Amino acid sequence: MKEIILIKNGELVLKGLNRNTFEDILIKNMKKALRDIGEFTFTKSQSTIVVESADGEADLDDATDALSRVFGIVALSRAAVAEKDIEEIKRTAREYLADELSLASTFKVEAKRSDKKFPLKSPEISRELGGYLLSKFNHLKVDVHNPDVTVTVEVRDSHAFIRGNNIKGAGGMPVSTSGRAAVLISGGIDSPVAAYMMAKRGIELVAVHFASPPYTTELAEQKVFELLHKVARYSGPITTYVVPFTELQEAIRDKCDEQYFTIIMRRFMMKISEILARHQNCSALITGESVGQVASQTIYALGCTDAATDLPVFRPCIGMDKVEIVNISRDIDTFETSIQPYEDCCTVFTPRHPKTRAKLEEVTEVEKAIENADELIKRAADGARKTVIK
Ligand code: ATP
Ligand code: MG
Numbered sequence: 015m016k017e018i019i020l021i022k023n024g025e026l027v028l029k030g031l032n033r034n035t036f037e038d039i040l041i042k043n044m045k046k047a048l049r050d051i052g053e054f055t056f057t058k059s060q061s062t063i064v065v066e067s068a069d070g071e072a073d074l075d076d077a078t079d080a081l082s083r084v085f086g087i088v089a090l091s092r093a094a095v096a097e098k099d100i101e102e103i104k105r106t107a108r109e110y111l112a113d114e115l116s117l118a119s120t121f122k123v124e125a126k127r128s129d130k131k132f133p134l135k136s137p138e139i140s141r142e143l144g145g146y147l148l149s150k151f152n153h154l155k156v157d158v159h160n161p162d163v164t165v166t167v168e169v170r171d172s173h174a175f176i177r178g179n180n181i182k183g184a185g186g187m188p189v190s191t192s193g194r195a196a197v198l199i200s201g202g203i204d205s206p207v208a209a210y211m212m213a214k215r216g217i218e219l220v221a222v223h224f225a226s227p228p229y230t231t232e233l234a235e236q237k238v239f240e241l242l243h244k245v246a247r248y249s250g251p252i253t254t255y256v257v258p259f260t261e262l263q264e265a266i267r268d269k270c271d272e273q274y275f276t277i278i279m280r281r282f283m284m285k286i287s288e289i290l291a292r293h294q295n296c297s298a299l300i301t302g303e304s305v306g307q308v309a310s311q312t313i314y315a316l317g318c319t320d321a322a323t324d325l326p327v328f329r330p331c332i333g334m335d336k337v338e339i340v341n342i343s344r345d346i347d348t349f350e351t352s353i354q355p356y357e358d359c360c361t362v363f364t365p366r367h368p369k370t371r372a373k374l375e376e377v378t379e380v381e382k383a384i385e386n387a388d389e390l391i392k393r394a395a396d397g398a399r400k401t402v403i404k
Pocket of ligand 2: 200201202203358360
């Protein structure tokens with residue numbers, strides 16, 4: 015029996031860019047997601063995209079799993095392909111949906127007939143097939159309002175497609191329909207979630223991570239790569255910079271008033287990230303900050319951080335509680351990695367009494383103590399190591 019995957023795309027229809035461009039980008043992203051699974055063909059057809067294994071050999075379980083993480087897809091379903099003949103449709107539905115129907119208590123049949131030459135009208139198809147399935151699966155009852163399984167038959171131009179329940183898609187917009195942005199990624203819980211959320215809105219990600227060896231270790235860096243690898247399952251490949259940050263952090267420690275350590279460090283992170291972001295044609299920065307979570311995330315501190323860059327800073331976690339962020343990190347499978355206990359550069363030289371009501375004038379004044387700041391910033395950006403995380 016031939017089987018395909020049907021893709022229902024989401025918000026695409028609502029957008030200004032024309033539908034075709036959006037679908038083409040979505041198909042490109044699907045191809046990337048399926049790269050390691052096999053060769054597939056993609057056919058746009060009647061507000062769905064039909065995905066088919068080119069040689070009939072690819073594992074559709076793996077393909078469905080990969081596609082369930084591609085943004086821009088609202089729902090997907092596996093479907094059996096049958097000849098356009100009601101007897102053939104009945105036989106195929108019985109065989110193809112045997113497991114699903116055996117486990118269900120109730121079902122209904124929905125028929126859609128886009129080939130108007132097909133001799134039965136939609137309600138007739140539903141009635142015929144419904145009656146047949148009832149006779150073959152004796153335990154089943156029909157429930158048109160809230161069935162366990164909805165059997166859908168679509169009679170299209172070439173074939174009939176028969177499918178059971180839909181699988182929920184990742185939603186959002188296809189990655190790279192909304193430009194590029196650089197996410198400041200730590201090993202924590204929040205920034206991978208922030209990255210995921212912006213990718214979901216169609217933004218292509220670049221990542222910047224600050225490492226301060228020997229205060230931070232190789233293991234911390236590995237952890238960040240692992241987190242990015244998990245985000246990349248949704249966002250596609252992420253060009254990643256690891257920035258040598260030790261020299262700047264030591265300069266801050268040696269020259270600045272301790273209360274301002276974190277804010278100043280964060281401002282330098284922004285400046286370096288801006289250089290790398292512009293280099294990569296990014297139009298915004300992304301962080302995992304959330305108001306009030308820690309001293310460096312009061313609105314005053316966030317204001318000082320913002321002032322360090324001319325790029326807009328997106329903080330999708332800004333109004334979220336930690337529990338809400340944790341829930342998303344569990345959903346996208348980054349949580350267990352995030353809670354591994356490696357030191358981040360943020361926890362090196364943490365002030366005992368951080369300034370929570372910092373004023374920008376004070377901060378910039380304290381910062382002046384690092385006379386060669388511009389040179390250090392440039393050196394850090396130049397020294398960044400680039401890798402692509404898939
Ligand atoms: P996270 O869970 O993302 O680490 P957090 O609540 O622990 O966030 P901080 O450690 O204060 O908060 O960091 C705030 C934000 O600054 C992070 O969300 C991230 O965007 C950025 N950031 C922190 N440390 C680093 C780092 N080493 N490299 C790059 N960005 C960082
Ligand atoms: Mg952190």
